[in-house]
Amino acid sequence: MMDDDRHVDTSTAARAQPTSDDVILQVSNLGKQFGGVAAVSGVDLDVYRHETLAIIGPNGAGKTTFYNLLSGRMQPTSGRIVFDGRDITGLPPHRISRLGVSRSFQINNIFEDMTVRENVEVAVTAFRGDSHRWANVASRNVPIQDEADGLLARLSLSTLADRRAGTISYGDKRLVEIAVVLATRPHLVLLDEPTAGMTPDETHRVTDLIMSLRASGDYTFLITEHDMNVVFGLADRILVMHRGQKLVLGTPQEVRTHPEVRRAYLGDAEEEIAT
Amino acid sequence: MSTDNQTMTVSSRPSRKSSLRRITVLVLTVMLVLLIALPWLVPYFYIFIATEILILGLFAASFNLIFGYTGMLSFGHAAFFGMGSYVVAMLLQSFQWPLLACLLAAVMVAALLAWVIGFFCVRLNEVYFAMLTLAFGMMVFAVAHQWRSVTNGSDGIAGFSVTSFGLGLELTLGNPSVYYHVVLVLVVLAVALLYLICRSSFGLTLRAIRQNPERVAFCGLNVRRYRLAAFTVAGAFAGLAGGLMAPFLRIASPELLHWSMSAEPVLMTILGGSGYFLGPFVGAGVFVLLETWVTSMTQAWMLVLGIILALMVMFFRRGLLGTILHWLQERK
Numbered sequence: 001m002m003d004d005d006r007h008v009d010t011s012t013a014a015r016a017q018p019t020s021d022d023v024i025l026q027v028s029n030l031g032k033q034f035g036g037v038a039a040v041s042g043v044d045l046d047v048y049r050h051e052t053l054a055i056i057g058p059n060g061a062g063k064t065t066f067y068n069l070l071s072g073r074m075q076p077t078s079g080r081i082v083f084d085g086r087d088i089t090g091l092p093p094h095r096i097s098r099l100g101v102s103r104s105f106q107i108n109n110i111f112e113d114m115t116v117r118e119n120v121e122v123a124v125t126a127f128r129g130d131s132h133r134w135a136n137v138a139s140r141n142v143p144i145q146d147e148a149d150g151l152l153a154r155l156s157l158s159t160l161a162d163r164r165a166g167t168i169s170y171g172d173k174r175l176v177e178i179a180v181v182l183a184t185r186p187h188l189v190l191l192d193e194p195t196a197g198m199t200p201d202e203t204h205r206v207t208d209l210i211m212s213l214r215a216s217g218d219y220t221f222l223i224t225e226h227d228m229n230v231v232f233g234l235a236d237r238i239l240v241m242h243r244g245q246k247l248v249l250g251t252p253q254e255v256r257t258h259p260e261v262r263r264a265y266l267g268d269a270e271e272e273i274a275t
Numbered sequence: 276m277s278t279d280n281q282t283m284t285v286s287s288r289p290s291r292k293s294s295l296r297r298i299t300v301l302v303l304t305v306m307l308v309l310l311i312a313l314p315w316l317v318p319y320f321y322i323f324i325a326t327e328i329l330i331l332g333l334f335a336a337s338f339n340l341i342f343g344y345t346g347m348l349s350f351g352h353a354a355f356f357g358m359g360s361y362v363v364a365m366l367l368q369s370f371q372w373p374l375l376a377c378l379l380a381a382v383m384v385a386a387l388l389a390w391v392i393g394f395f396c397v398r399l400n401e402v403y404f405a406m407l408t409l410a411f412g413m414m415v416f417a418v419a420h421q422w423r424s425v426t427n428g429s430d431g432i433a434g435f436s437v438t439s440f441g442l443g444l445e446l447t448l449g450n451p452s453v454y455y456h457v458v459l460v461l462v463v464l465a466v467a468l469l470y471l472i473c474r475s476s477f478g479l480t481l482r483a484i485r486q487n488p489e490r491v492a493f494c495g496l497n498v499r500r501y502r503l504a505a506f507t508v509a510g511a512f513a514g515l516a517g518g519l520m521a522p523f524l525r526i527a528s529p530e531l532l533h534w535s536m537s538a539e540p541v542l543m544t545i546l547g548g549s550g551y552f553l554g555p556f557v558g559a560g561v562f563v564l565l566e567t568w569v570t571s572m573t574q575a576w577m578l579v580l581g582i583i584l585a586l587m588v589m590f591f592r593r594g595l596l597g598t599i600l601h602w603l604q605e606r607k
Contacts, residue, residue, distance in 0.1 A: 071493065097495035111486045122483040125476050126494040131501070134477040134508075141476060184495055 024049040024188055024220050025070075030079035032065055032244075039065040040244045043079070047188070052214055052221040054231045057241035063224040064106060066241070067190050070222075071103040072096040083188065102186035106193045106224075108173045110180060112166035116157055119165050119176050120148040123183030148183070155179050155209060171202035178209070191223045195230055203227065210234055232256070310459055314452035326455045328556075328563045329462045330519050331539065335547070335555030336469055337512030338540035343549035344473060345505045346485030347397070348405045350537050351412030354392065355385040355510040357532030359517025361419065361426065364527035367435035374522065375441030378461070381518030382511050388415075389510020390503065397502035409534060416532040431528030432521075448522055458519050465515055470552055472508065481505050542580070545587060548594025557596040 025047035032040040040062040068074040072093040195203040238255040240247040341347045359381035366377040392411045419426045440446035521527045547558025569576045591598045
């Protein structure tokens, strides 16, 4: 089913004018101070259900800190985060994950000594509430095995299922990272530089994957990314951050032509990519 | 030709896996038969050695549930072992309960103690966790050592006897091979249960926590709660091991709670291999046998042990069992 939808213009549904009921994530006046330094300050953001919102900005703009606040890895020093009508400000990561927010990491953060399938199984087991079961045999838990295998097939990782995750290529590890994220069946997916360090081929695989996932209509994506082709190819809207603050929020077209963005970021970014 | 070769290797993979399993089952069956027949095969003295190895092996295996599987290095595991010993010794002395009932009580009390101590410890990571478990272990030791009216202080609880096993079976401690068989049956059952736990969804989750606790939290699990569960289960099994130790030694003394007793499962597990389920048992076997042989020849047991451990940690991180299994797999 996914493959059929792939070549259709998938963005129409998501780009339809959203209403306020469709806000899945509402961030208001969010801030995080480290000592005297504001890594994130005064960020307001409404994320619409089923949209793909890219967050760009130079290194140190606060993107990862922003993710850390949203996912519960760090406590904000000010502001509020409301997900699906629930205040999740300052909740621990496992509670936020349970509510349907799942994140990937900039640096591969998987279970290296486990097989690729087991990596996904851990997350599927957690989602299904089976993690406390002590009298079963994990490798014969059929519903979980099936779900894990299905997910691996979807990410074209089936042939690697029995390989130890530490031994597969960097790009494949990035995909396992995404598989673990999806295994908890999130509604809001936070991807932190999903194509960082990937070859053009691998980057293509990841963007195709995100396209097809988006087409399924199950997910809302937040993506931070340095690769501008990926950003402008995927995003419905783009948030430009600069020094921990919201600089511009708009459609790719608006952002591309925005003078301040051109000055503050895109120029720098091109240099950054070049180096 | 090359395609033939490929299909050969592909088709032979599952059968190789199942043949490996068959070999494992065969080896374990032979070992079990040998263990059952042991009293008729070895000199009298070695029945005691074998009993000690089984008990300490279970103790080390219970420790490895939190160390090798969950990734928490505890230096206070003797608290639960010693607690098990005291519970059994006291119940036998005061009430002459059947052994099985005493052991059950030991398991429950040790689990409760582990739950209370674990509640505080699992909040901390790595070296702080290790230090706090050590601190609690020393506290439990101090209580046993100084609360003379209850624990009889450094003399410990002695002078008890076993009259029945429970389930209508009679049992006395007169014949060491009878007690050896009791220990063998209970340890095998406990180890089977522990193995089941390690292979379950819970075990899978614990392994994930060892490798990357943060990621497990981001999968939606409260890592602390799982650590505490592992700590409690490990304490329960250590309590059983300790409970079996008291009738064997005919005494429950504060030494069983001492921090040096907490070091034993650590050393045994590293010796045998923390990454393998039976590693701690292999480690316990080697530890006890070496201790017996070396101390009969020289005073320098600790020096020999130190050299062996240093070599293991520097060159054979997988432990003895791990190194042997790895070597066998490479050869194939």
